Amino acid sequence: VVRDVHFAPVDVTVPVGGTVRWTFDDGGVLHHVGSEGEFDSGIIPEGSFEHTFTTPGVYEYHCSVHRYMTGTVTVTG
Template identity: 35%
Template sequence: MKFSIGSLTVSSGTTVTWINDDDMAHTVTADDNSFNSGSLKKGDSYKHTFSGAGTYPYHCTFHPTMKANVVVSY
């Protein structure tokens, strides 16, 4: 019950792809709700492009202890 990468650092303009390899449904939901994958079942994926520098914490709405973040630099 965790994201496989707890913190990912990328450059501005990078598109990050999440793939659910788990048997349970999960979401990729920004803490500030700026992005939200909706429910992802096994094999589903979600992409989001990060255009501004900063730290973007996110979680799974179904499993609130699942937390991670994307750090974006210029």
């Protein structure tokens, strides 16, 4: 969930093939989730964004509107 200018939880772990959904629920405040070369939600005020992870690794992502908003997705093999 994207709320209070924060990702909650900040860090998640999923198996290969797992999908992570970010739900934008911050009263219309514009946010974004993106990981260079991996995924990019665009800047949106509400709704949700999903990405399916097909390669193991640790993916750091951030909100380009609020650079201090960061999180990680760990994908286990």
